Structures are given as structure tokens and as C-alpha cells.
Amino acid sequence: MADKIERRNRPALSLHVPEPDARPGDEPDFSRIQIPAAGSVPRPDVTAQPAETHPLCFTMVRVLDDEANAVGPWDPRLDPDTLRRMLRDMMMVRAFDDRMYRAQRQGKTSFYMKSTGEEAVAVGAAHALDREDMCFPTYRQPGLLVVRDYPLVDMMCQIYSNRGDKLQGRQLPIMYSDRAHGFFTISGNLATQLPQAVGWAMASAIKGDSRIAATWVGEGSSAEGDFHSAMTFSGVYRAPVILNLVNNQWAISSFAGIAGGELTTFAARAVGYGIAGLRVDGNDPLAVYAATLWAADRARSNLGPTLIEHFTYRKEGHSTSDDPAAYRPQGAGEKWPLGDPIQRLKRHLINLGEWSDEQHESLQTQLSTEVRAAQREAEKQGVLVASTIDFPHDVRTMFEDVYAEMPWHLKEQQAQMAAELETKRK
């Protein structure tokens, strides 16, 4: 059907398809990443016009310098107890991830995703938010639950889809939900949580409430239309919401360039929507904390949304279903120029004279013991067994919660299912 046109003497067009700097077999190459010195970025007043923040979208808020000292106007000046608790929370996320990843490999559940290397993004934010603020996360922010002291056993029971799973085995592992901890149900469909968070924040404003909302999205998923809707609505209504865009450089096998990050930053999207924007070193828990607090104060003062790009690196596979060695250089995570968030905060605390290698070591052991104990407890309620009809949940529960009231056809199907199970048991 291609139109027949007379070809004038014009150059032939060609399609540009972005390619990452390194592929398997190459040396990891991060030379294109520009890292401003810690402390070099100004901190606008919380009441600044959005436009005043826009230059910040092209640099990077960093607090911890190469020696792990806190410097510059964004230093949140946290007390040592808070710093130790942040360190502990990041270490807990990592210990938990390692244990549950192993459990998946042992066949105890169907699926798992780690947040290794990007623990600071959720942990730093959760410390800066109020406990009552509402979070609309992706699957890579279990740190929010850890900071808010959600029981590890409950997380594990969800992962195992076992008898103790409050979601009754309905959701894929790690798709947690807990209203009491301000943690919105995670959807498998990417980016849907963004406009929902904006709507929750608008509701809070409509009702004259004082709580704000925060949401997270991967740089890959920020290509979805939902991102655009969230930016537009939050800007129009100045919704009290923090839009966190976690740029961990990779979606599954596609790099940030495929999501639109080749020639600009993701934070820069704030410019076009006229909302405040910040770009932070996502492996610097103090920078994440400071940026979140800034955005939260702003939202609480009715000054509207902030888009925060957290610049980080997905150190391991996307999930238990992929091997990153198939699409990026092996060991790239070790070479990430912004380092490891846990190591950086550890060094910082040691610099302050508030921590030591021995304390770190013993905390590590203590967390690992805690996680193992939780695992033993959770496994008492069973693990996922894929080929059995000894289901962990009463099959009748499958028909509940489709509607508030069960309609006749579901009642009929429920009875059929019970009969089917009887036949299967015979």
C-alpha cells in the first residue's frame, strides 16, 4: 500500500534506535554519566516557584561525598539514631531479599524480585514521610514496609501464598497490600498506581485532610500513558503528591534510552508540566531523605506535586525469571559509579564515630537470624506447592470479594467448584 511518490533529490531517512554503551562481553561503561560533586547543588526554598527547581532536573542532589561525609545545603542533619535505623532498614531489605530469592530457587514459591542496590530509594523516603502518608509503590519498594515495621512473617506468608497469607493467595509473590501501613495494593500492570496516587492526594485536599501521597514508578514504566495523566492531573490540581521515578537504568532487557532517557533526564519531564522537579543520587540515602522531605513540606503547604528522579542501578536480574548476563555486561553493578547505599551510609556513620565494623558485622548477623526465624515461622503455614490439590486456601474463598455481595452465578460456580474438588479427591 506504500504510496508511490516521486523521489526528489533528498537524503534518505533512517531510523534511530538507541543502544546502551555496553553489551555482554564488553567492559561496563559508565563514562557518559555525569556526577556533580556532593554538596554542589543549591537547595531552593520549599516555597520556590516550580521553574526555580528546573535547573536541578539536569544535575544531581548529592549529600554524601566520596569520603562519605555529609556536605552541602541538602544535608538533612539527621541524628545518629535515625541514621543507624536507616542503615538497619536497608540491611534488612537486603537480608530479606537474599533469603526469599533463595526460597524461590528452592522451589518454595513461584517468583521473586529483589531491590538490591536501590534500597535507599524506599528506605530514605519512608523515613522522611509521615507514618500516615499514603504510599502507592511498585514491586521494588519493600523498604517502605520494612521502615514501617510491617511483620516479616506476613511478607513471607504472602510470598509463599500460604495459609497465613492475608491476601488469600490471590496475588503474585511480593505484590503486598496493607492499608494499616499506608501501603497500597501493588498491581502487576505497570504505572497504574500513578494517577491513583494523584487521585488519593486530591481526595485528601478535597476533604481538608493533612496527609499526602507518594508514588513510585520505574523509568521503563514511565513511558506508559498513566505517567502523563498523573503529571497532568497533579499539576493542574496542585495535588499533594510526590511522584518518584526510580531510574535504575534497566527495565527488563531494555535500557533507559529506550524509555526516553538518551538525551535528557527523567526529572526534566517536570519542566513541561510546570511542576517542581528534582534529580537525586538514589544511592545516597541522605539525598533521598532530603529531597523527599523537601517535596513533602511543599505538598503539605499546598504548593503541589514534585517529580523526583532517583538515579540508581538495578544491580541484579529484573526478577527470578531473567538472567541479566544475556543483555548487559556481567558485574556491571559492581562498577556503578555511585556505589552501594549500605556501604556509603555505613562509612558515614563510622566517620561520625557512631558505628564500627564490629557493630556492622554483628547487626548483619542479628538481621540474618531475624530473617531466618521469620522464615521458619512463615513456613509453618506452608509454602507454595505447584502441583497439588491440597490447596492452602478453601477453594470457596476464590469466589469472595469479586463483588461486595456474591451474585447468583458466582454462588453456583462456587458450589460446582466444591463438587469438583470432591471428585478430584476421589
Place this chain on the structure above:
Amino acid sequence: MTAMNMIEALNSAHDVMMARDDNVVVMGEDVGFFGGVFRVTAGLQDKYGRSRVFDAPISENGIIGVAIGMATYGLRPVAEIQFADYIYPGFDQVVSEAARIRYRTAGEWYVPLTIRSPYGGGIFGGQTHSQSPEALFAHVAGITTVIPSNPYDAKGLLISAIESDDPVVFFEPKRIYNGPFDGFFDRPVTPWSKDPRAEVPEGYYTVPIGKAAIAREGQALTVLAYGTMVHVAIATAEANGIDAEVIDLRTIVPVDIETIEQSVRKTGRCVVVHEATRTAGFGAELSALVQERCFYHLEAPVQRAAGWDTPYPHSLEWAYFPGPIRLGTAFKKALED
């Protein structure tokens, strides 16, 4: 002939068509360097270059909209949606655009687009890696919906889809990518290499769109199925010693009404099966067609065996899945009096 699994057969269809027609381009999430999360497009970028096989941003709306634009230029895009569960952000582009461009321009423009997507459950993928949304597409005038059940058909049908001048939604039953699955989840899976339907010619051939196949001949009752359920239906017939005629529809719209009528007239009994939720599923359409056209040949009401009207649960996967017991119950009911 080579033994291929579904993935290899689909890959081969792409390869054959890209070699024959340089208007064929492939795009989708992770389809380029990585070759797709299920490996269906493996090796194609290497062979045909980045401007014909490329990764798309994570935007199903964008993927389908852009593919429509390419198709109106004259290309034959093959767009992969990583899981059928993620097609909804692109639904408007399918329903309001791809499906109607020929009609609203009286044929001035048309959309030779293939949208491929793995669908169905049986892999413990939870609510968002297990859905069967075919009825939503069957309901849209202007969309052709194809669902293969074995490697030979998968390749031949995909080639026909790419050659079609109209938009085709091509759903691939992911549970049988590597081997036929008969619904007995506690038995070991046999790979495709042990199955005659996995003998696939290496070169070009087509399997026609709109033509069903008789997957198992029988006299006692007609079973209408597609995708994974074809295998479950055959296994159910055999397990219960029922001489069922299992029809593999292969295309659900336009459905092969002749083959259906012939079979139902012969057997006088009919069961419709699918994995999708039951209410307003494609089975409702099939059941209505059989009733309208074969009423006086029917000796019992048409039965439906389907997924329950709930989201697809993770831990209760095998309670949700319409396996041999649910099908067996429906078969027996259709055989009463």
C-alpha cells in the same frame, strides 16, 4: 521438516516473512537484543538489523498506535505485547482505530497489523500473567482473532496473519509453548519433539485464517475448543472413554461455522470450552450459533466448561483452571438422555 516447539515455530514464521518481505518489521518490549521474554523473536535483530527489529518503550498504547501508523504507511508490523494481560492500555487503538480505519475511509486506508501476545494460565503467573481476553477482541467488528494450538499451525497461521491486510490479534497459549498440556498438572510434561504436530517445514507455508481443524474425530459429541484447551479436551475424552469430536477452531473470528455445523449435525451434542471467564466469554457466542443453526439436530442443551468468573488466583490456579474434571462433567451432562 524439523521438530519445533511453539516458540521456534513462531520464530521461524517471523524469519521466513522478514526474509520474503522487507515491509515486515517487529517491535515490542524486550523483543530486540534480548529476543523477547519468551524468546519468540530471538536472533531476528541480529539478522535483520535494528531498524526492522527493535525494543519499544513500555507503552502498549504507544506500541499499537505506532504500529498502526507504520501499517498505514505500507509496512506490515508485527507488534508483540509481552503478556495479553498488558494489552489494555492499547485497547483504544485496537478498538477505535485499527478495527475501523478501513471502514471509516471506505477502503482508502487499511491496517495490515499483527498484534501477537502470549495468553492464558497454567504457569503460576497470578492475576496479571494468566488472562484470556480473546472475547474482548472477538466482540470488536473489524478484528480477526487467531489462536493456534500446536507448532505447525502456529507458524502457518502467523504467516497468514502477517500477510493479512486487516489487523489480526494473535494470541499464543503460553502454557503450551514448550509442550502440549493436557490439564493433568501432576503428570510430567511431554515436550513438543515427541508430537507429530511439531513437525514443521522450515520454509514458507500458510494455514488459512478462518478454517478450523478436527483435532480428534468422534461420533458421540462435539467439543469446540482452541489453544491449550484443545489438548485438555482430547485428554478428557480419552480419560473418560468418550468418543468426542474435538474441533480446534484456530480462528475465533471469523469462526469456521461450516465445520462446526457439520460436526454438531453428526453428533447432536455439543460442549464449548475455554479457559477465559465464563460470562460473556466466546463460548456464549459459540453456544448461541450452535443453538440457532443446529437446534433441530441437538439432543441435549449445549454445555459450557470455562474458567470461573473471578480474577485468576495465584495459589488456587488448579482450582481455577478448567481441567479434565470440569470438562468431564460437562461432557457427561451433554451425553445425558
